Amino acid sequence: MTAAKPAMQRLRDAVNEVDFNRFRFWFQITAFILFVYGGYLAIDLGSKLPFFSCGYNREGRAGVCYLLPLQHQLGRNWAVLFSMASLTILTGFLTFAAWFIVLNKGWCGFVCPLGTLQDWISALRRRLGIRYANYTQGQFAQLTKIKFVLLALLILIPLGIGGGLFSHDMSPPFCLICPARMVLPLFTGDLSQFTIDFSSKTAVVMTALGISVTALFFVGSFVKKRFFCFFCPMSALHYLISKPALLKLKKDGSKCTRCGDCYAVCDMEIKEIADDVKTTNIMTDDCTMCLKCVASCPETGALKATFVGIPIFVSTETGFIKRMNKGCQHGK
Amino acid sequence: MENEIHQVIPINPVPYSRSRQAGEAQTVLDHIVDDFQENPVAMQYFYDLFRQVYCHGDEIPHSGKLVGTTCIQAPEELIYAFGATPVRLCNGSYHYDQRGADFMPAKSCSLVKATLGMLSSENVIPKIGKPDLVVNPSTCDQKKKSSVMIEGMGYSVYDLEFPNVKESEASRVYWRRSVREFANQLRKLTGKRLTRANLKAAMAMTGRAQAAFRTLHNFRRQTPSLILGKDAFLVTNAYFFDDIERWTTAVEKLNAELAERQAAGFRAVQSKAPRVVFTGSPPIFPNLKLPLLIEEAGGVVVADETCSANRMLYDMTAVDEWLLSDMVDSLADKYLKPCTCPIFTRNDDRKRRLLDLVAQFKADGVIYQAFSGCQVYEMEYRSVAEEFNKAGIPMLYIETDYSPDDQGQLSTRIEAFLESLKNRKKRHA
Incomplete structure (x- = not known):
């Protein structure tokens, strides 16, 4: 808490807490x-x-x-x-x-x-x-x-x-x-x-x-x-050729509470995103990879987008709270 | 005849603060405050609050209509949005438990009996006033059957229909409809309209409270602990009846103090103190028997999976489009989907959440409280124990009630369990 965070961590936090929409x-x-x-x-x-x-x-x-x-x-x-x-x-x-x-x-x-x-x-x-x-x-x-x-x-x-x-x-x-x-x-x-x-x-x-x-x-x-x-x-x-893709949507089921927040914001009504806690590669055929689910997940690390295996956008509690506060105050 | 009546020696009713009931609260509170060292300064707010409400019987003011809830599934955002005040009626007093025994079979849940006992008494503590409506979600059998009894005591009761299977789509649809119907009931009760603006304001308010709770929750990850579990339970218990804004401010103050403690390298317990996750039947003041026994014996409760704390405040709502319909649906989902209540058919989510809590909070073991007569918790013991066995996590299962009689025997069992956790830690180290 007191020690200054390394630059990389600060960048990560900034990305994860971005006003995603x-x-x-x-x-x-x-x-x-x-x-x-x-x-x-x-x-x-x-x-x-x-x-x-x-x-x-x-x-x-x-x-x-x-x-x-x-x-x-x-x-x-x-x-x-x-x-x-x-x-x-x-x-x-x-x-x-x-x-x-x-x-x-x-x-x-x-x-x-x-x-x-x-x-x-x-x-x-x-x-x-x-x-x-x-x-x-x-x-x-x-x-x-x-x-x-x-x-x-x-x-x-x-x-x-x-x-x-x-x-x-x-x-x-x-x-x-x-x-x-x-x-x-x-x-x-x-x-x-x-x-x-x-x-x-x-x-x-x-x-x-x-x-x-x-x-x-x-x-x-x-x-x-x-x-x-x-x-x-x-x-x-x-979907048929998505296996070798570099950008991936990943889920860590052990961190998921199945609260359904991701499903609530999903434009494509994909239930698996909330309910499936076994699949790690969670992109389904209907997914558009808009990553709104990642932005609306309150569990740190439960959902993330990775590029060549490197996490580039990860769900975090602080990011969630920031975004939802914004929604509450002047959301459209 | 008249003469005889005059001859009866009048018994002056004792003021509440000198009653046995107040004494029960007083004893526990003194124990919480005085028998532990270096309580956080910011806890004083909560100690004072409980002293005023439970020991002195002071009144708690509230605004608008008062809506009593008997479970966490009644969406409080809706209640606030209609300008009403929710109060959680689940009670932890042994005094009321004995009183409520008239209503229920001998072997029933202390919590349900205490709630009935409280509602049937003339002098209801916490003294927040008579609820204009009691919302009773149809969760466990004992709560379901309480509805009619509560009605018989002169309350107006609304049965909020809650599904007991939560995985199916049908249950989601059914529950969303239930929640809408609940909003209708609140409209009738308050004569007000549910609008985007007032629901958004209510959600902002509970959102802030939840964020404060989560911060407190996160501070408890720290090893050695910065705060004891008995204090954390007192904080979440206060949420039952305290003004939400005042409560949130007090928790934020506590969090600020914990941040200072963290920076200063403060330790609330010895570094070897066994860390325990608490699950099962909810500890509600004054029945903080188990958490207190654990912490007296040198352990520390670092997290919990109970409906008087974590389950009540942890899960937050996401909304895509801040329109009334979307907000209400999202809220409904939040109250159903992540819920780990044992009344549901399956308990995969509860098991997963417990495993996650143990891992995230670096717990050494789990203590599982089941109130005697709380069948659902008693029945889930087996599957939860199996899960922990597989994962190699020690668990102590304790069946108890609100009576203080078993304290001696329980403290022996808890001490032995904590001792075994310590030894295990040593071996692993």
Whole structure:
């Protein structure tokens, strides 16, 4: 208590006691600006990004979401697909994986522009004093599978297109129904995606579906926190390859009281975060790694984010008390 | 006939301070204060408080409606938010225990009997006034069956429905609904509305109290100890009836003193004093029999897992969106999910918490108090003992009640246990 703390410890305390929601808010804004407007500054981070930096935002994008090139590559004519030319699919995937393992699902919670946008819509709702909706346990168990179904379709439909089974007007299938395609170009004044393509029956169906999903996106994320993330096939893909990721969400069950504070703040309603005291690697398929659970855990060392095994953000009692006091006094 | 009545020698009622009941409190308090050396100066506030309330029978003022609670599960933030004052009715007096024996079968929990005895007496100590509402969460059988009896004594009673399985989602949903219904009851009682602002203010108030408690709790990690367990129990017992703001300020003062003690390298006990974690039935003043016996025998209670101290104040609430609905739901979860009360079907959380306390507070052993008749604690003994056996942690199980008769026999057992802890420590060293 009396002896001066070493500089490293002081830095750690400062990080662990940070006003986390504010930090994350500014981090997200910065990432949003970078990936939605970075293109104007000639920033181009390639086309294998592990989050929705939408390729349809042609002028502003600072890189392209991997799902777009992936679907295009898989939609090649089968003769090409099953030749050496498809080595590019493998290298593309490896590049994507290399990006991914740096932040793990942290890309969702901190960087993804579509995720950030949903947080802003939630903030608007909160300011209006309207409460958010929850799924029941049964709904949750059913709906959580949808993202894997979408991921499977995202791979199978392009393969079908390449094999001549489906029309080319369905390509790229997921992008056509992804709300990011319509919403993110809006931020650079591009309204061109808000159209229904009447060139063929398939095109009409796909573009109409896209508009409906976008409408659903706005309504859904107004009533439900991170509404879309629950169904996101990118999130499913992340989960499947998350084992070697560098950023990890860890739990020490022996320190957990199962008070449920982490569950109370979880945008994705993940119960395991509170109830599971055995798993140490606690990131689930629905997790967006927003780390709000770590910030709201009152038990020192029970939850932590580690990078290459080094704890970078750890739950502490003092951090919890500071943050909750702030919430009590002028929380929104 | 009239003449006969006049012939009866009138017995002047003794003032409370000279009653046997006050004497019971006086004896224990004197013991706590005088038989130990170097009590923290900041403890004087609590010693004085207990002397006024329990020995002199002084009145405790309160604001708004008075809501009595018979368990920690009644969310006090809600009570404060409605401008009412909560008071915990669980009682530790042997005098009331004997009185309450009329209501319950012979082998029942002293705490429940004492609470009934207190509520049925004309002169209720602590003298805080008659509760406008008694909230009785449906926890253990004995408390459940007390409801009707308390009602029969002329109180208005509200049964707060509490689930006895806590892992399932159904129980969470059910309990959240219960808590909302409780808020409705409070609205009817007080005629006030629950608003974001008043609930937030109430949560800030209890949050500050909990933070102060946690600081005190953390100081007890220090080896050798900075403060004795008997004082810590007195502090948390005061929370039952004291004004929350005043209580918090007093605890913060105590914490400041402990910080000074720590800086000065102060030792409240010998460096070899066996460190004990206390679990089981709650010590409530004046029944601090076991903690006092432990510390008289040279041990020190460094932490506890009881509903009169740690379990009551430790767990804190996190809220994501400070809207009324979110605050109420978060509060409800806080009162159910981390609770280690033995009335639940499973006790994994209790076992894990005990193991964690032993490790974190470098305890040498555990003393488990079960009030005779408190079946749930008696039944959990087996599983807890097995867990400690596996972990190689010695535990002493003591079945007792509020009666002072078994003190001699208990002190022999406790001394022997502490002696064995010392020997074990030596061997391991």
